[in-house]
Amino acid sequence: MNHEQFNNRNVSETYYLVDIEDYPTDGWGKFKRVVKRTFRGELFVGLWVVLREMIKFDIHTVQYPQEKMPIGPRYRAVHEMKRLWESGTERCIGCGLCEKICISDCIRMDTRVDENSRKEVTEYSINLGRCIFCGYCAEVCPELAITHGGRYENASEQREHFVMFEDMLTPIDALKAGKQLEFEGFGAITPHEDERVKKTPLSY
């Protein structure tokens, strides 16, 4: 394959080279440059711009951390564990695929058989100190149980504060209020999936 077309950077006729003066080499030259820059009055140009914008009262700065920018639905920050919409139970079935696929080996879980002979996840932990937020766990999860969320601020006294399973799990009141967000990133169900599901022919 020919790469020339990609290497050619002259994409527009209006491009031109900036005329940059050569750097002074001798002491006298340097002295002249300092004097020139000092008494040119450029400083007041900048001060004027600031003053002008202040008087206008049209400020676009986001007042972080009081204010936050909205984050894309596919953003991959600290994990979230989702609940089933219908019953409110945890979606995680403890299949262990996230643990297996994790390339930085930061997920660990323990399961057992519970009183109703169902598989129960007794412990679940993600070591965020190791996690590289690659999104494989969310991708492999057959139940859309583990996803990435938008909580990107990893500042706390301890890293362990982020790996509490209870913190990752959707609060039950948030679920009831319909506030659980489905992750739209890789691994999520494509839109209109319901229409593509074929039904089993039931001949009886």
Add this chain to the structure above:
Amino acid sequence: MEKLINFKIDGISVEAKKGETILNVARKNGIYIPTMCYISKTTPCASCRMCVVEAKGVEGFVLSCNTPPTEGIEITTNTKELEHERTNIMKLYDVNHPLECGVCDKSGECDLQNKTLEFGVSTQNFSARDQARKIENWGLINYDPSLCILCEKCVHVCNEVIGDDAIEVKFGGYSSTIIPKNSETLDCTFCGECIAVCPVGALVSSDFKYSANAWELERVPATCVHCSAGCSLEYETRHVGINGDASIYRVKNNFEFASLCGAGRFGFDFENRDTSDETAFHKAVEAVQGAKVIRFSSMITNEETHILQLLKEKLGIKLFNEDARKYQEFMKAYSSISGKKHHSGSLDAIKLSDAAIVIGTRVATDNPALRYALTTASKHNGAKIVYAHPIEDALMQNTVTQFMKYEVGTEEGVLALLANALLKDADLGEDERAFFDALDLGYLEAESNIGHEEISEMIKSFSRTKNHVLIIGNDLIAHERALNIAKLAALIEKHSDFSLIIVPNEVNTLGVSLIADLDEDEDCIDVVGYNAKGNFLISSLKFANLSVGALNQQEGTFVNIDNRVLPTNVAVKFDGYTLSDLASACGVESKNTVDYTANLNPKSGFKNINFDSLSNFLSPLGKDTRGYLLDEVACEMNGKLETVSDLPEFNGTVIYNSNPVLQFNGYTNITKQLEKDNTLRGSAQFATAARISDGDRVEIRFGTQMIIREFKLDNTLKGTIALNPMFDNVADASRYKFEKSKIMRVSHE
């Protein structure tokens, strides 16, 4: 030379031996035919019909798993029609199969999963009304009928290889299930072989259920340590909890060709969690240096035995191990007649035999692998199996063709009678002929209670058989007349076509007897016990002065009943010192324990092979490539038979020190899953004679020992001998197992 059948599979010329099926030949030649229900070690189940092939000139499809080829036939394994047929079978298997692969224990190693993907079944074309099916909990085994595909592997294995015959198919079309045979719940020896062969997650281990997944477990190839069969197994390990260390989760085996009993499968968690520190180690060094004796058990690797032998040579101490010493003496006497060091038989020889005599061992509990081999011989070759023992064994009842009940203590007489009958027409030496001529047959028959008719019935049943095996158990090895018995056994092996197996008691009794120079046990002080009794205990069990790793925490080799040197590996780490460290501190130069593997006693047939060069697996066609077989060693033939004089009599209350199913030793005793039934079990007849009844606490006195146990009435037992378990370390396993005893009822305190 056997005639070979020449035919073609997919245009490739192949040869079949007599008795081989098309599938066997195809697999041998690397031609793939899919199967769901086929398992090499049983007769074909022929329930899946996946293995269909086309034969030229034959209308319709042929089942390759149970059809032998004919000369010149042309077989095709892969056509459009066959593909369609097989895909349809897979579609039927998938009808209503629960979509719970996410949690199923079998997921990742499931035959149904593999084949569904292989045949690309992505939709369900057929349907049936699903039924409510109850998950059954059968103790160690859990059965989920909705996952079951009715391949019948479990039933075939249970019946043909294990011999329990505990499960069967309840036929009923779509509602067919596997049910316990003639019983409400599963009543069997819990070998767990049905779990191993189950291609789906229908039969699973209750303990393992939902605790881990196939892909998370690390497999450690090892050798089972509970009996002398040395079965191959894989410990599967994984971390415990979030931050825990590796621990064994389950045991698997190559179920296609090999079997495993329940002790191997469920009794894996005997590792030593204690640690040993420096102070304890220094005390141990002092103890060993000041000791006169090291007493050790046969639950030890060859390498460590070698280290003990080096310690003996360096420090001039004695080595006690009665179990191995008796075996050593027995084999020495055997060699003096046979002229060779090792017995000729093997477990494979039993599987191929069509006539076997078992004497002096309760095989089903002493060595389950031996029992499975006998069952295989019985079911596959219709073998005649003569079982000579004072106590009948209900577990062997389906297998044994003739039960020969002899009086306790008369083993020498019984073997003399057998030898006399088997060697009637043999070409014997003068002395040997004179020995048989001098036998007082009438006296022996009367004392041992083996009638002339019984012997002639046995000879008659053996008349058309070709492959004979004689299996000799611990009752003969530990007998006070063991040496003469050994010579008689050697004589039978030498002058008849019988191959001989002398069953070692514990995992490495045989290995220890070949390596260590043992002294006769005596009561003395300054004894260091290495996994055995002593003043200073170095042990992998509780109450040790210095803790060491258990056998699943060590690498090394064992010698099993087949005279095969088998490697085992570390499944769980032990945090502490080893015997090798101790020996180094005592001046025996050593690095790692397994460095000695190549230096093991060459005079006993050990080869100069490094530990890391020993393989530990079965080939894809089932050939045993584990470790190596000991070289045969020629011995001097200077043994003379002694005349059989008076046979001892055991009157009064007699107990037999014999473990219940799945219990073997102190290690099986500490496992979580295995049942620990340490009651004295006896028949109703015994209860009447001893004047005790079910549930009584009784005091048992035998030899110098006194123990208190609960008495349990066991309806499967007959006669006047009760079974006293010894896995809880109350009885010395190396002694003759029948004991005259006094049994008294004690009141509940």
